Amino acid sequence: MMALLPRLRRFALALTSRPSEADDLVQDTVERALRNLNQFVPDTRMDSWMFRIAQNLWIDRLRANKVRAGTVNDLTEAENVAFDGERAAEAHSMLATTMRALEELPREQREVVALVLIDGISYREAAAILELPIGTVTSRLARAREALAARVLGSGTLAENAL
Amino acid sequence: MTVSRETLMAFVDGELAPDEARRVAAEVASDPALHAYVDQQKQLAGQLHAAFAPVLEQQIPERLEKAIRETKVPVETNFASSLIARLGRIWREQTSRAGHSWIPAGAMAAGIALGVLLAGSFGISTLMRSDGDALIAQGQLAQTLTTALASDQQDLRGGAARIGVSFWSKDGVFCRSFTTQGNTRGSLAGIACRENGDWRITTLAAAEAHDSSSFATAGADMPAIVRGAMNSMISGDPLDAEQERAARNQGWRAK
Numbered sequence: 001m002m003a004l005l006p007r008l009r010r011f012a013l014a015l016t017s018r019p020s021e022a023d024d025l026v027q028d029t030v031e032r033a034l035r036n037l038n039q040f041v042p043d044t045r046m047d048s049w050m051f052r053i054a055q056n057l058w059i060d061r062l063r064a065n066k067v068r069a070g071t072v073n074d075l076t077e078a079e080n081v082a083f084d085g086e087r088a089a090e091a092h093s094m095l096a097t098t099m100r101a102l103e104e105l106p107r108e109q110r111e112v113v114a115l116v117l118i119d120g121i122s123y124r125e126a127a128a129i130l131e132l133p134i135g136t137v138t139s140r141l142a143r144a145r146e147a148l149a150a151r152v153l154g155s156g157t158l159a160e161n162a163l
Numbered sequence: 164m165t166v167s168r169e170t171l172m173a174f175v176d177g178e179l180a181p182d183e184a185r186r187v188a189a190e191v192a193s194d195p196a197l198h199a200y201v202d203q204q205k206q207l208a209g210q211l212h213a214a215f216a217p218v219l220e221q222q223i224p225e226r227l228e229k230a231i232r233e234t235k236v237p238v239e240t241n242f243a244s245s246l247i248a249r250l251g252r253i254w255r256e257q258t259s260r261a262g263h264s265w266i267p268a269g270a271m272a273a274g275i276a277l278g279v280l281l282a283g284s285f286g287i288s289t290l291m292r293s294d295g296d297a298l299i300a301q302g303q304l305a306q307t308l309t310t311a312l313a314s315d316q317q318d319l320r321g322g323a324a325r326i327g328v329s330f331w332s333k334d335g336v337f338c339r340s341f342t343t344q345g346n347t348r349g350s351l352a353g354i355a356c357r358e359n360g361d362w363r364i365t366t367l368a369a370a371e372a373h374d375s376s377s378f379a380t381a382g383a384d385m386p387a388i389v390r391g392a393m394n395s396m397i398s399g400d401p402l403d404a405e406q407e408r409a410a411r412n413q414g415w416r417a418k
Contacts, residue, residue, distance in 0.1 A: 001231055002223075009227075010218040027230045034234035098214035116176065117211045123178050142169050149207050 001030065004047055007119060011051055014114035015058050017103045025061070029054040045125070052129045055111055062107065101151035109144035112137055117145075166190050166197060175204040290324075290343060291364060300355050300362035308339055308355050308362045312411060314404035327385055328393065328401040329410065332356055337415045338365070340385055340393055352389045354396070357415040366392040 008029060012022035033040070033050050040049055102110055115126040116137075123141075127134040166174075166187055173179050174187045191197045290304040300308055304324050313326040327340035338356040353367035366389055385393075402410060410416075 002228070005223050005227055005231075006219040006221070009221070009223070010215050013218055014215060023224055023227065027227055030227060030230045031234045034231070094210070094214045095217065098211060113211065117208050118215045120212070123173070123176070138169050138173065142172055145172060145204060145207060148211070149203055152210055153203060153207055 004050055008050055011114050011119060012054055014102060014118050015110060017099045025054055025058055028057050048125055048129050098152060101148055105144055105147060109140050112140045113144045116141055171201055175201055298364040300364060305362055312407055314407060329407045330397045330401045331399060332396045333398045336417045337410060338396060340389055352385050354389060354392055
């Protein structure tokens with residue numbers, strides 16, 4: 001479980017866009033996973049199981065409105081630790097730009113992006129984690145990609161118009 | 164336009180079957196508009212991945228490690244939890260007494276990953292099953308417990324387990340200590356008692372890896388927790404070779 005923490009933190013950051021919020025979510029996830037360990041099926045993927053717990057907890061938190069107001073600029077609070085050195089500013093701004101773009105997506109699309117594009121999980125596994133038909137995953141991903149292409153690359157419409 | 168946007172996306176994400184991927188690659192190569200779109204999508208995926216990559220290198224906050232260390236793992240009774248919680252608990256007890264470990268500290272702190280680890284490392288699920296609250300020997304372990312004699316000094320090579328000592332318990336049933344065939348990380352040792360035609364595992368602990376060609380006297384390499392359990396369970400002395408053979412030939416019938 002320790003070994004999964006870096007990926008879990010990255011996933012949580014992609015969902016929440018806020019470092020402290022992300023670590024709150026990871027902490028809740030770890031605690032819930034350990035307390036419910038009897039529900040983990042041996043020989044299945046623990047990463048998927050924990051991603052699913054994180055995603056469900058995040059939905060709960062959003063519904064309960066426990067998520068405090070904040071902006072991506074809060075990044076400085078935790079990210080500075082990691083981004084020292086000369087490329088810090090660049091890396092920081094790339095992450096901030098990307099997270100800002102993600103933040104504008106509907107939650108359902110962010111989940112898919114976080115799993116497939118950021119973590120590299122397969123469509124099939126992402127569908128299993130999110131408990132969705134695979135077609136729903138691919139259509140959400142397609143919509144998210146269009147929105148992100150415009151925001152992250154700033155040139156999305158050109159190539160799309162050609163299709 | 165013969166390629167849908169979703170197909171192109173799946174192509175970029177490496178999700179197409181090889182045949183279809185080749186077909187799409189050919190279309191993309193011959194159509195500048197498709198090519199531009201695919202390039203753009205690759206760039207997008209690359210940037211998202213790259214932007215978040217530094218997060219993986221960050222130091223894990225202490226509070227998360229603490230959460231893993233301190234959250235209580237349930238001791239409940241389906242297969243996964245009973246095995247994992249049991250092993251986790253026994254393991255912690257055992258290592259804190261012996262003051263050594265062969266499992267990375269992180270996994271040990273997790274307590275649980277451990278059970279999974281043990282299960283994976285030792286193929287435990289082929290040797291034991293959960294039956295309600297009990298762990299029952301099965302497969303080769305059950306066979307060894309039923310047929311092998313401690314006095315044979317069975318070689319572990321080719322077998323699933325070696326018998327340490329056979330004894331009558333205070334409850335009037337036969338019990339046998341055993342060590343499973345392990346690997347370089349170690350093996351499992353425990354005590355199984357004959358109940359209703361099954362071998363019920365009453366104690367299980369991690370044991371040191373040992374060289375199957377050089378085991379010494381019966382029980383000498385048993386973890387302290389197993390020896391301790393045996394001392395509290397045993398009635399009289401361990402069976403000698405003749406008594407053990409007789410017990411086996413009579414099907415380990417209780418008194």
